[in-house]
Amino acid sequence: MTRKGVATRQRIVEGAAAEIRERGIAETTLDHVRARTGTSKSQLFHYFPDGKDQLLLMVARYEADRVLTDQQPQLGDLTSWPAWQGWRDRVVDRYLTQGMDCPLSGVIAQLGRTTPGAAAVVSELMTRWRSEIAAGIRHMQEIGEVDPGLDADRSAKALLAGIQGGVMVMLATGRIDHLEAALDMGIESLRR
Amino acid sequence: MTRKGVATRQRIVEGAAAEIRERGIAETTLDHVRARTGTSKSQLFHYFPDGKDQLLLMVARYEADRVLTDQQPQLGDLTSWPAWQGWRDRVVDRYLTQGMDCPLSGVIAQLGRTTPGAAAVVSELMTRWRSEIAAGIRHMQEIGEVDPGLDADRSAKALLAGIQGGVMVMLATGRIDHLEAALDMGIESLRR
DNA sequence: CGGTTTTTGGACTCACAGGTCCATTCTAAT
């Protein structure tokens, strides 16, 4: 594949992701992607021979990566209480900005049970996300700010679940307060 | 509408709900619903003149009701720590049994942004669910088992978010541990 | 009963989205 080829391919994935974010997964057709990215049918199937499902899977990967990179550098540096607060603000801000669209949830709802790859993308995202949070908790335990008796992994799971649910509630209702409550209470429960 | 009519209508909604639970929203067509419920095209459009979207909305309502009724009577009687534990087990059990399908999330992903009604169904579900949890917390405060300084609504929001996220993680990855961690830590944070 | 409305069956239409194909143009390497 030539340089031009990879550029086109990338353009297609990003365009598809943007299109899905805007119109939702159910309403996005290949023609929409075509129009937005200025490509032809043949290009779509040239770069994604397995068709729409394959493209959607690539979009899922792309969006999954974004979820974590959008939280950096804060997520990777949970080494003080102000840092935790900064991360918390970052997460809230991201979803506030993004508004009521979660590209991933849509893609998963569509591919989830059929395509095995889609579930793997989310699984990996959750694992990485949780382990970053857990690392932060362990660091706080080491510097004596968190009870060393706490199960860091379990707390990370609960906190992550709270975030996910908070985002979900926001997507469905437009309200950010559940996400804030989950984050704040999750962090508070560490401090004691 | 005659008695026979309402029965048919009900049969269609329940059949559609079951079909969606089994095959997923993206794969469910009106013909599938037809086949399962033993109805004809004309019946579908007789009872749901606005077509598929209207039917889906009814399914969403039906499933939203089920979510809460499936948690009764425990959810309505959070009056002691064993009762909380019983509720927690009930929730875990329900989602464990149900497996990796959340009819609502799919329906929302499909209708969410387009149909205003779909978002309303979820909003109302969340509100009712949260207020039941909050009522439980307040009761525990009244009998002196929970710190009266705690903001019951805020705690309920966080706990609900944890449940939602736990379910979501389970749907995506098949793992129940996030849901358990969220529930357990949420309840623990009340006890102290 | 008789007339009226509701319910039902199923054939039909139609738009559209995914996917195929081939001809043409461009890229890059020798």
Place this chain on the structure above:
DNA sequence: ATTAGAATGGACCTGTGAGTCCAAAAACCG
């Protein structure tokens, strides 16, 4: 410069699934 392989344009095909329509059967009501 030539040539093989990659990239592109766009016409075309096709299955399918939502939605329409009319006529027949059943239910209701006086």
